[in-house]
Amino acid sequence: MRSPKDFFAPLAVGAPEPVRQIPALPSRMIHFFDPSNEKMAAKAPEIAKKVDVLLGNLEDAVKAERKEAARTGLVEIAKANDFGSTQLWTRVNSLDSPWVLDDLITLVTEIGDKLDVIMVPKVEGAQDIHYVDRLLAQLEARAGLSKPLLVHAILETASGVANVEEIAGASPRMQGISLGPADLAASRRMKTTRVGGGHPGYLVRTDPVGEDLTTGRTTYQQDLWHYTVARMVDACAMHGILPYYGPFGDIRDVVGCEDQFRNAFLLGCVGAWSLHPAQIDIAKRVFSPSPEDVAWARRVIAEMGDGTGAVMIDGKMQDDASVKQCRVVAELADALAASDPELAEAYREAQS
Numbered sequence: 001m002r003s004p005k006d007f008f009a010p011l012a013v014g015a016p017e018p019v020r021q022i023p024a025l026p027s028r029m030i031h032f033f034d035p036s037n038e039k040m041a042a043k044a045p046e047i048a049k050k051v052d053v054l055l056g057n058l059e060d061a062v063k064a065e066r067k068e069a070a071r072t073g074l075v076e077i078a079k080a081n082d083f084g085s086t087q088l089w090t091r092v093n094s095l096d097s098p099w100v101l102d103d104l105i106t107l108v109t110e111i112g113d114k115l116d117v118i119m120v121p122k123v124e125g126a127q128d129i130h131y132v133d134r135l136l137a138q139l140e141a142r143a144g145l146s147k148p149l150l151v152h153a154i155l156e157t158a159s160g161v162a163n164v165e166e167i168a169g170a171s172p173r174m175q176g177i178s179l180g181p182a183d184l185a186a187s188r189r190m191k192t193t194r195v196g197g198g199h200p201g202y203l204v205r206t207d208p209v210g211e212d213l214t215t216g217r218t219t220y221q222q223d224l225w226h227y228t229v230a231r232m233v234d235a236c237a238m239h240g241i242l243p244y245y246g247p248f249g250d251i252r253d254v255v256g257c258e259d260q261f262r263n264a265f266l267l268g269c270v271g272a273w274s275l276h277p278a279q280i281d282i283a284k285r286v287f288s289p290s291p292e293d294v295a296w297a298r299r300v301i302a303e304m305g306d307g308t309g310a311v312m313i314d315g316k317m318q319d320d321a322s323v324k325q326c327r328v329v330a331e332l333a334d335a336l337a338a339s340d341p342e343l344a345e346a347y348r349e350a351q352s
């Protein structure tokens with residue numbers, strides 16, 4: 001572990017100073033596209049106008065023989081477009097793959113000034129982040145970058161989950177962590193065959209009444225990801241970085257997707273991945289606090305004055321702790337409304 005005194009020092013001569021605060025930029029959806037897929041690549045500039053984060057994916061879901069085309073495609077798209085306030089991220093190949101070194105060298109030296117965040121898959125522990133951290137510093141120095149690239153880890157191995165707190169605090173570059181349910185399920189030897197979401201077999205059943213074990217026993221499907229998401233949220237909050245739910249692979253099931261995203265939102269996540277254009281609006285809706293919740297939060301804040309003591313509002317007790325929750329909601333609403341005029345209008349209307 002680096003000494004706290006050196007934590008914010010650049011890791012290479014000529015590399016930019018690390019950031020001291022992770023910017024809380026809107027990132028309700030991290031929209032994945034394959035830069036080697038001509039159709040998707042052609043849509044990227046239009047999609048960029050609708051999303052908070054556009055991510056050029058180089059890892060899983062890109063065929064092995066298209067890896068180089070994906071890398072080159074992303075460089076071309078980044079050079080040819082100005083995405084304005086939409087962040088541009090990439091997911092590089094895993095650290096044990098034959099592609100990742102060239103991914104990092106090419107992307108940082110060619111389009112390092114256009115990229116905001118590098119997503120690193122299958123992170124096992126702090127050592128993986130330390131490797132990327134030093135390499136990025138060297139490449140940033142070579143490319144003459146003035147702004148440091150941030151790093152986002154995917155939590156998708158059993159060791160990654162066991163080490164999530166040290167991963168979250170491994171570098172001042174750490175921007176956030178996403179759950180990768182598909183790889184995590186495989187790593188844990190879970191018996192699912194899906195990309196995220198629930199499973200009808202994972203349930204609890206009410207007790208039997210009398211001797212009859214089969215009738216009148218309601219079952220409730222449980223959330224396979226609750227433990228991991230909650231643990232990830234705590235690790236991120238502890239280190240001042242941002243947690244995200246990852247992918248929901250059943251593109252057709254927009255209802256199940258919305259439920260999974262909402263659970264993550266309520267537990268503390270700031271966004272999720274959109275794999276298909278149909279998931280963009282779901283993430284936008286879910287990860288923006290509702291106008292009614294924002295109006296309520298603002299009312300509590302106003303009636304609580306300096307934020308101490310206890311008051312009754314509509315029969316509910318409010319005190320120092322509930323006003324803090326209301327501030328979380330109101331501050332998120334303000335941050336999102338600043339770059340989303342439609343949302344700003346909806347919040348204004350609910351207030352009046």
Ligand SMILES: CC(C)(COP(=O)(O)OP(=O)(O)OC[C@H]1O[C@@H](n2cnc3c(N)ncnc32)[C@H](O)[C@@H]1OP(=O)(O)O)[C@@H](O)C(=O)NCCC(=O)NCCSC(=O)C[C@H](O)C(=O)O
Pocket residue numbers: 032033034039040043044047057060061154156179180181182183184195196246247251274275276277
């Ligand atoms: C899932 C898909 C393969 C579906 O693609 P397709 O069959 O082409 O869907 P549609 O016919 O409905 O598409 C309609 C049009 O929209 C374009 N399209 C589709 N997806 C995207 C996109 N993501 N961005 C931009 N444009 C998109 C199609 O080209 C169609 O265009 P047109 O014909 O001109 O109308 C596909 O959506 C896809 O590949 N999505 C990305 C998948 C991905 O990135 N997967 C990796 C992330 S999940 C993961 O890695 C697991 C995780 O790590 C873990 O371990 O949990």
Ligand SMILES: [Mg+2]
Pocket residue numbers: 060121156180182183
């Ligand atoms: Mg994965």
